[in-house]
Amino acid sequence: MLALGLTGxxxxxxxxxxxxxxxxxxxxxxxxxxxxxxxxxDAAAQRELAQRYYDxxxxxxxxxxxxxxxxxxxxxxxxxxxxSVAYMYDMxxxxxxxxxxxxxxxxxxxxxxxxxxxxxxxxMYDEGEGVPVDDLKAIDWYQxxxxxxxxxxxxxxxxMYDEGEGVPVxxxxxxxxxLKAAQxxxxxxxxxxxxLxxxxxxxxxxxxxxxxxxxxxxxxxxxxxxxxxxxMYDEGEGxxxxxxxxxxxxxxxxxxxxxxxxxxxxxMYDEGEGxxxxxxxxxxxxxxxxxxxxxxxxxxxxxMYDEGEGxPEDNQAAIxxxxxxxxxxxxxxxxxxxxMxDEGEGxPEDNQLAIHWYGKAASQGEGNAMFxxxxMxxxxxxxxxxxxxxxxxxxxxxxxxxEGARNARDIVxxxxxxSEVKRAQRxxxxxxxxxxxxxx
Numbered sequence: 001m002l003a004l005g006l007t008g009x010x011x012x013x014x015x016x017x018x019x020x021x022x023x024x025x026x027x028x029x030x031x032x033x034x035x036x037x038x039x040x041x042d043a044a045a046q047r048e049l050a051q052r053y054y055d056x057x058x059x060x061x062x063x064x065x066x067x068x069x070x071x072x073x074x075x076x077x078x079x080x081x082x083x084s085v086a087y088m089y090d091m092x093x094x095x096x097x098x099x100x101x102x103x104x105x106x107x108x109x110x111x112x113x114x115x116x117x118x119x120x121x122x123x124m125y126d127e128g129e130g131v132p133v134d135d136l137k138a139i140d141w142y143q144x145x146x147x148x149x150x151x152x153x154x155x156x157x158x159x160m161y162d163e164g165e166g167v168p169v170x171x172x173x174x175x176x177x178x179l180k181a182a183q184x185x186x187x188x189x190x191x192x193x194x195x196l197x198x199x200x201x202x203x204x205x206x207x208x209x210x211x212x213x214x215x216x217x218x219x220x221x222x223x224x225x226x227x228x229x230x231x232m233y234d235e236g237e238g239x240x241x242x243x244x245x246x247x248x249x250x251x252x253x254x255x256x257x258x259x260x261x262x263x264x265x266x267x268m269y270d271e272g273e274g275x276x277x278x279x280x281x282x283x284x285x286x287x288x289x290x291x292x293x294x295x296x297x298x299x300x301x302x303x304m305y306d307e308g309e310g311x312p313e314d315n316q317a318a319i320x321x322x323x324x325x326x327x328x329x330x331x332x333x334x335x336x337x338x339x340m341x342d343e344g345e346g347x348p349e350d351n352q353l354a355i356h357w358y359g360k361a362a363s364q365g366e367g368n369a370m371f372x373x374x375x376m377x378x379x380x381x382x383x384x385x386x387x388x389x390x391x392x393x394x395x396x397x398x399x400x401x402x403e404g405a406r407n408a409r410d411i412v413x414x415x416x417x418x419s420e421v422k423r424a425q426r427x428x429x430x431x432x433x434x435x436x437x438x439x440x
Contacts, residue, residue, distance in 0.1 A: 063094030099130025135166025171202025207238030243274025279310020298325035315346025351382025
């Protein structure tokens with residue numbers, strides 16, 4: 001149960017709206033005062049009044065009026081108002097959406113040291129909105145916002161060092177900025193920092209620190225962190241093995257739809273780790289994961305239907321899930337599916353499909369699949385008799401110690417010429433695991 005890789009995606013969040021101000025006890029009187037001051041050209045009053053119109057706080061919400069007032073304050077160089085004008089252009093609120101204007105006003109506010117404007121301007125360069133994509137400018141503005149303590153900027157800057165976007169890959173710098181953001185409670189940064197400690201990238205490998213930061217992110221509801229934390233408890237990394245805590249965190253991630261967590265939780269119920277064996281719960285969680293395309297869950301679910309564990313035996317359901325897993329390359333599913341087609345379990349007997357799936361499993365080194373495929377070539381079941389092919393397959397699985405393979409190989413050899421045996425032996429010795437089986 002390996003930890004997930006780094007997210008590798010810049011923070012996907014809406015550009016930040018202007019902050020909400022505390023409500024005043026005597027809002028009506030304050031509004032009157034702001035109106036007078038705003039009419040007199042007071043930028044702070046214009047901005048405060050604009051915020052009220054934006055939020056619909058004490059007045060009817062009116063984005064157009066808010067934009068007008070923000071613009072008046074912005075023309076006086078008020079950085080917070082410049083940011084708000086940029087944001088409204090960016091979102092098309094109270095004014096027609098205009099990325100170029102958004103960039104202009106973000107730049108004006110950013111150059112005055114407005115951290116949120118610096119962050120949003122960096123995003124514009126990062127994503128090519130209103131300007132061509134420019135990693136260097138994105139990094140510059142993320143850097144400025146990060147130095148002002150902007151957690152999202154610190155996180156995105158860490159991602160760029162982590163993935164080498166506009167800068168050489170630098171795990172140490174990535175860890176530095178993940179830490180800054182993580183210490184401010186940024187869940188994605190906490191998760192990625194935990195991964196760095198978990199893998200020893202940019203920092204010394206430290207399971208305890210990994211557990212610390214996985215826990216911080218997990219407690220904020222990060223499903224991947226919950227899953228990885230469960231693995232740490234499951235395998236005793238950074239703390240003693242604790243199956244009950246593993247189940248707790250697998251469940252939290254599983255309930256958020258995390259397929260690997262759903263699969264591992266099913267395994268815990270299936271095998272009775274940290275809880276009593278509960279086939280019904282195992283089937284429940286295998287099903288959730290299987291429906292998301294988790295190949296191992298599909299195989300295990302098929303097995304439970306095949307053997308009637310926790311559910312009535314259902315060969316058709318077993319075939320459905322074996323097929324889903326087999327098509328993803330799950331070797332045991334390929335082998336079991338071949339048997340069902342070979343023996344007509346839950347489906348009409350179909351030797352050609354049996355040969356197909358035995359062949360898929362055999363190419364992955366499944367010895368019993370090789371043996372059964374050899375039998376079919378030897379007897380001409382679903383394929384013309386091909387004794388050299390049968391010899392080669394028996395030779396391959398004999399090398400794996402499959403019972404009866406060596407004897408079967410020697411029996412088949414009696415019907416072959418010396419040159420045919422030599423050719424089959426050469427094919428067996430030259431075949432590489434994972435390659436399609438040779439044809440003879």
